[in-house]
Amino acid sequence: xxxxQDFPSINERExxxxxxxxxxxxxxxxxxxxxxxxxxxQILTSExxxxxxxxxxxxxxxxxxxxxxxxxxxxTMDITMPKMDGITALEHIMxxxxxxxxxxxxxxxxxxxxxxxxxxxxxxYIVKPLDRKKVLERxxxxxxxxxxx
Amino acid sequence: xxVEYINPFVEAAFNVLKEVLNxxxxxxxxxxxxxxxxxxxxxxxxxxxxxxxxxxMFDMTKQTALAVASTMNGEQLSSLDELAKATIxxxxxxxxxxxxxxxxDLGFRFDLTPPALFTGDNMEVSDHEVEALIVPMExxxxxxxxxxxxxxxx
Amino acid sequence: MHIQEQNxxxxxxxxNGHTEGSxxxxxxxxxxxxxxxxxxxxxxxxxxxxxxxxxxxxxxxYVPNAAPFLRGVYNLRGEIIPxxxxxxFFHLPAERKSEDSLENLLILRLEDHVYGVIVDxxxxxxxxxxxxxxxxxxxxxxxxxxxxxxxxxNQGRLYIILDVNRIFEQKEEEKPRLITETSNGTFFAAxxxxxxxxxxxxxxxxxxSDLEFIKETLFALKHFAATPLNEQWVASRFEEWKKIRxxxxxxxxxxxxxxxxxxxxxxxxNGRLWDEDYAEKVLSALPDLSAKTITVWNPGCGKGYESxxxxxxxxxxYKDARIKIWASDNDLLAVSSAPNMVFxxxxxxxxxxxxxxxxxxxxxxxxxxxxxxxxxxxDMKNVxxxxxLDMIMARDVLSFLDPNEQTKILNDFSEKLKARGLVLVGHxxxxxxxxxxxxxxxxxxxxxxxS
Numbered sequence: 015x016x017x018x019q020d021f022p023s024i025n026e027r028e029x030x031x032x033x034x035x036x037x038x039x040x041x042x043x044x045x046x047x048x049x050x051x052x053x054x055x056q057i058l059t060s061e062x063x064x065x066x067x068x069x070x071x072x073x074x075x076x077x078x079x080x081x082x083x084x085x086x087x088x089x090t091m092d093i094t095m096p097k098m099d100g101i102t103a104l105e106h107i108m109x110x111x112x113x114x115x116x117x118x119x120x121x122x123x124x125x126x127x128x129x130x131x132x133x134x135x136x137x138x139y140i141v142k143p144l145d146r147k148k149v150l151e152r153x154x155x156x157x158x159x160x161x162x163x
Numbered sequence: 164x165x166v167e168y169i170n171p172f173v174e175a176a177f178n179v180l181k182e183v184l185n186x187x188x189x190x191x192x193x194x195x196x197x198x199x200x201x202x203x204x205x206x207x208x209x210x211x212x213x214x215x216x217x218x219x220m221f222d223m224t225k226q227t228a229l230a231v232a233s234t235m236n237g238e239q240l241s242s243l244d245e246l247a248k249a250t251i252x253x254x255x256x257x258x259x260x261x262x263x264x265x266x267x268d269l270g271f272r273f274d275l276t277p278p279a280l281f282t283g284d285n286m287e288v289s290d291h292e293v294e295a296l297i298v299p300m301e302x303x304x305x306x307x308x309x310x311x312x313x314x315x316x317x
Numbered sequence: 318m319h320i321q322e323q324n325x326x327x328x329x330x331x332x333n334g335h336t337e338g339s340x341x342x343x344x345x346x347x348x349x350x351x352x353x354x355x356x357x358x359x360x361x362x363x364x365x366x367x368x369x370x371x372x373x374x375x376x377x378x379y380v381p382n383a384a385p386f387l388r389g390v391y392n393l394r395g396e397i398i399p400x401x402x403x404x405x406f407f408h409l410p411a412e413r414k415s416e417d418s419l420e421n422l423l424i425l426r427l428e429d430h431v432y433g434v435i436v437d438x439x440x441x442x443x444x445x446x447x448x449x450x451x452x453x454x455x456x457x458x459x460x461x462x463x464x465x466x467x468x469x470x471n472q473g474r475l476y477i478i479l480d481v482n483r484i485f486e487q488k489e490e491e492k493p494r495l496i497t498e499t500s501n502g503t504f505f506a507a508x509x510x511x512x513x514x515x516x517x518x519x520x521x522x523x524x525x526s527d528l529e530f531i532k533e534t535l536f537a538l539k540h541f542a543a544t545p546l547n548e549q550w551v552a553s554r555f556e557e558w559k560k561i562r563x564x565x566x567x568x569x570x571x572x573x574x575x576x577x578x579x580x581x582x583x584x585x586x587n588g589r590l591w592d593e594d595y596a597e598k599v600l601s602a603l604p605d606l607s608a609k610t611i612t613v614w615n616p617g618c619g620k621g622y623e624s625x626x627x628x629x630x631x632x633x634x635y636k637d638a639r640i641k642i643w644a645s646d647n648d649l650l651a652v653s654s655a656p657n658m659v660f661x662x663x664x665x666x667x668x669x670x671x672x673x674x675x676x677x678x679x680x681x682x683x684x685x686x687x688x689x690x691x692x693x694x695x696d697m698k699n700v701x702x703x704x705x706l707d708m709i710m711a712r713d714v715l716s717f718l719d720p721n722e723q724t725k726i727l728n729d730f731s732e733k734l735k736a737r738g739l740v741l742v743g744h745x746x747x748x749x750x751x752x753x754x755x756x757x758x759x760x761x762x763x764x765x766x767x768s
Contacts, residue, residue, distance in 0.1 A: 046277065047256070048249035049236070094256065094277055121253075121260030122275075124267045142257050143182050166653045166692045193649055197699030294699040314702055315691065 030154040031062025039157060040066035040085055044075035044103065045092035045119070050142070054090055054119065057146050063153075072098030076106045083111060088157060091136070093120040093127065101130060108135040115156055119144070164296045164313060167269060169193070172219070173298055175261035176309050183235050183254065184302055191299030191306075200295065200310065202286040204228070205243070207255035210276035211263075217293060217313030219262075221255045225282070227305030234304060243282060252278045258309070347444035353476055354423060354436040357409035361436075362443065362469070362476040369426040371439055373419040374400075391433050393424065400433040406484075407461075411437075427485055443471050450478065527567050528555050531578070534569040541579060542720045550582060550745035557581075584712045584744040585760055588619065591626035593666050595760070599627075599741070602757035603634050604765070610639045611707045614733065616697040617714030618644035621655030621690070625682055627710055628689045629672050643703060645695035655692040657681070698722055706734050713743035736768045 031038050041063050045051045055065045066086060069075035072095050079086055089107065093100035100118060107114050118131045123141040131139055137156040140149060173190065180188045205228040207221040223231070225243060231254065232247035233240045240247045255278045263273045288310075295312040351362035352371070377389030377400045386406035390397050400422070404411030423434045453465035466480035532543040532551065543551045558578060559567065569575045585595045611631060618624045624644040631640045646652040659679040662670070673680045681687075695701060697711075698718070709730050715723050730740055731752065742748060744760040757763030 047253045048246055049253045050249075052236075052246070094260070094275065096277055121257040123261070123264040126267075142253075142260075143179060164694055166649075166656060166694050169649075169653065169694060193694075195647065195694065195696045195699060197696070294695060294701065296694065 029062030030150060030157075031058065031064070038062055038064035039087040040064050040082075042067050042069065042075065042078055042082065042086045042089045044069045044072065044078075044089060044095075044100070046070050046095040047092070050092065050119075050144075053144055054149070057144065057149050058153075060146075061150050071095045072100055072103030072106075075100075075103045076110070079107050079114070080110060087115065088153065089114065089116040090119045090153075091116050093118060093122055093131075101127070101134065104131060104134050104136055117153060117156055119149075164294070164311065165315065167271070168215075168266065168311075168313070169296065171262045171265035171269070172258075172296075172309065172311055175258050175265060176298060176300055176307075179254070179258045179261055180300060180302060180307070183257070184231065184304065185234075186303055189301040191301060194297050195294055196297055196310075197294045200288050202281070202283075202288055203306075203308070204282065204284065204286075205251060206281045206286070206288065207251050207278050208281065209255050209259040209278045211259075211273055211313055212276070213272040213274045214316060215271075215273065215313040216316055217311070219255070219259050220288065220295075220310040220312075221251070221258070222308040222310055224305060227302075227307065228282075230304035231302070231307075248280050248282070252280050255280075347446060349447045349450070350442055350444045351476070351478060352423065353440040353443050354421070355438050355440065356404055356407065356436055357411070358437075360440070360474050360476045362478045363423065363425065363481055364466075364478070365442060367425050367427060367481050369424045369431060372422040372424055372433070374422050374433070375419045388435060391422075393431070393433070396431060398424070398431045398433050400435060402435040404435070404437070407464075425481055425485075427482060430485070432485060443476065445469050445471055453477075531555065531558075531567065531569055535575055535578065538569065538572050538575040539579060540717050541575075541582075542716060542718065542723065544716075544720050544723055545749070546723060546746050547582070547716045547743075549747060554578065554581060582713070582716070582743070582745050584762075586622075586626070587713065589622050590660075590666060590669060591623070591630070593668055596626060596630055596666070596668055598761050599757070599763070600630050600634055602761045602763045603630075604739075604756060606635055606638070606707065608638060608707060610641065611635055612705065613640070613642045613708045613710060614703045614706050615642055615644040615710045616646070616695075617711055617717075618646050618652065618655070618692070619648065620651045621658060621692060623710065623712060624655070624690050624692070625658070625669075625686065628682075628686050629669055632672070632686070632689070640689045642690045643693065644690050645693040645697065645701075647694070647696040649694050652692050652694055655690075656687070697726065703733050706738055708739040708741070709734065710741040711743075712741065713746070715742060716746060731766050731768075734766050736766075738766050740764045740766070 033039060041058055043051050043054050043058075043065055045054065045068075051068050051070075055068070058065055066082060067078045069078050072091075074097075075089070075091065076098070079089060091100045091104055095103075100120065104116055104118070107116060112135070114135070116136045118128075118136050118139045119142065120127070120139070121142040128139045138152045140152055173193070177188055177190060200222075203222050204225040205223050209219045209221075211217050211219060228251050229240060229243055229247060232243075232250040235250050235254065236246065256275075259275050259278075263275055266273050293312040293314055295310050298309040298311070300307045300309065350365040352365050352368045353360055353362045355361065372393070374391055377391050379389040380387070383389075386402050388400045388402045388405075391400045402411065403409075420435045421437065421439050423436060423439065425432045425434055450467035450469045452467055453462050454468075464480055464484050466478040468475060468477050470476070528551075535541040535543065569578055586592055591599070613627065613631070615624050615627065621644060624642055628640065628642055631638075631642075644652075644655065659676065659681050660673070662673070662680045665673065665680065669682075672682055672686050674683045697714075711730075715726065718726060727748070734740070739756070740748065740753070740763070741757075742762045742764070744762060746762055748755075748762075748764045752767055753764040754767055755763070756765055
């Protein structure tokens, strides 16, 4: 099965997905589209991140976060989802853990949504279609690493 | 359909398709339709609300859907399975969302619903009392018809 | 370090590219198919998308007074189609077959029109890739270069690909300025319409048939339908026409002729803002309306000049009411430019100045007027949600619909209007008196519905 994964690099640069101690950052991917979840998953694992769990709607996302807390380093959150949308889910997660790192990933780029998410505590906002480089840069930024060229 | 709404949809379709398929896209002539429309085989439907009410439909043959999904996944999919369907649904979502974002910048308030995907043979779509704008897009994978049927909220 | 990763990235990319490449390579072979045929010994091709079928036929109903390349009409399973001899059309030598021998016919379909085309012989379907089509060079054809789409070589033979859309389309130099339901009427269609008439009915009297032919040509070339709506004007114009042109030059041979005939039909200030005089006349014809909101539908608004004119007039006439105009046209190009129209103040009649503001590129209507009008890309023959309207403005629009559509739409109008609703039609359009009461005097064709 062909994937767009990179082969493990044989160079000295550390993949962004690894913490200083060598263990991978654990990410919770929340999106109702199987395709997007797969796409984000591929991008993340290609850079060494670990997809700790996925959720198909906001409600499941909140539940999983609470279950796996404090072992989630980052959450990627879609906005348009059934049952509970991403903005509401973001709010719940921030209430539960004020240090949660949530990055919104959505096809909608409306200014008011971006503002609202950031005000509620999201650390960044990425607009689809996904560009691998951009996604990795932004995530690395959020996790406190400077991006490598 | 209000003339200000047309360009955002046409541009969004063009931009997103160009980016996810990584190829040249050609747009066909726009036209209007108001009768029961036969569906080519795979139709993704996104609902619209806000200043308007209605929906956007993305219509294509099964072959085109499979080819598009394969390209977007970077691997040849053999059948229209859950992954392929999710891919087409996401395509519809991205195009509609980008159009809605552009419209928002122009001052129009639109909201969209999560998309639904319909597959089958000999399907027809009838809208009661709404005229549809058809934007045909030509891709190497085949033709995709974007069918927008909306009307102003009184 | 970096270079290694780059190389690996490169490898991944080419590996992906490989798969896509091999997929597209299969597609590269053929993306254009054409039906090939010969004319005077040379090979030609026509896009297979335009070819409906191939036939051999002989008995074409010959019709007098037609162009030499029009061999007649043919009954193709009930559909009467004109038959054009391409060899005569392109001034190529053609061997005249005897009356009964079969000619080779290509049946072409272009938009809504079907044509039969006689060629020397029909060869086969050839598939090529469009990237191999070369642009036409004058040296290649005995045929006017504008009819040639391109040339392509295939298996040692050179094919001249004809642009049938160009061949069967008459370029209209002047479109009527109020763009309503524009058509792609062709010269051949005009002939067909006339021919169908001749074929299906016994020959009528001389001058009456002249008028009939003119009416049919107007419909074919300009989609102008002569009906009771405009018959008064058509009749009087025909009398004028007979004086202007001498008796054997009455027929409308092309789009220019048709335009000339129709020139006096259009309403005042067609395709521009209404001047003081006309605006004043419309304003005074409008009755009192006490409604707080006045809703208007303006189909066939074209570029929007009349919509803006009406908006200002209504604002003046009904100062306390909220005005809403739904302006629509099925000409996308015309109506899309309407919301952003810019003017030079000197070119605008004084009565509009109070409604305009200066912008970066010139003067445009102020936000208040712009908020009044909603411009839509809409085909009035399709269903729409308009209802409970106070007024409908359709100037010079109904006359350009098919006759049966005219009746249907007029009925729709009466259903969409409020009780005693108003309709403003074209200067020379007349609504039936049993249903409509005329309110305006020349040239304002304002009617009220007698509910």
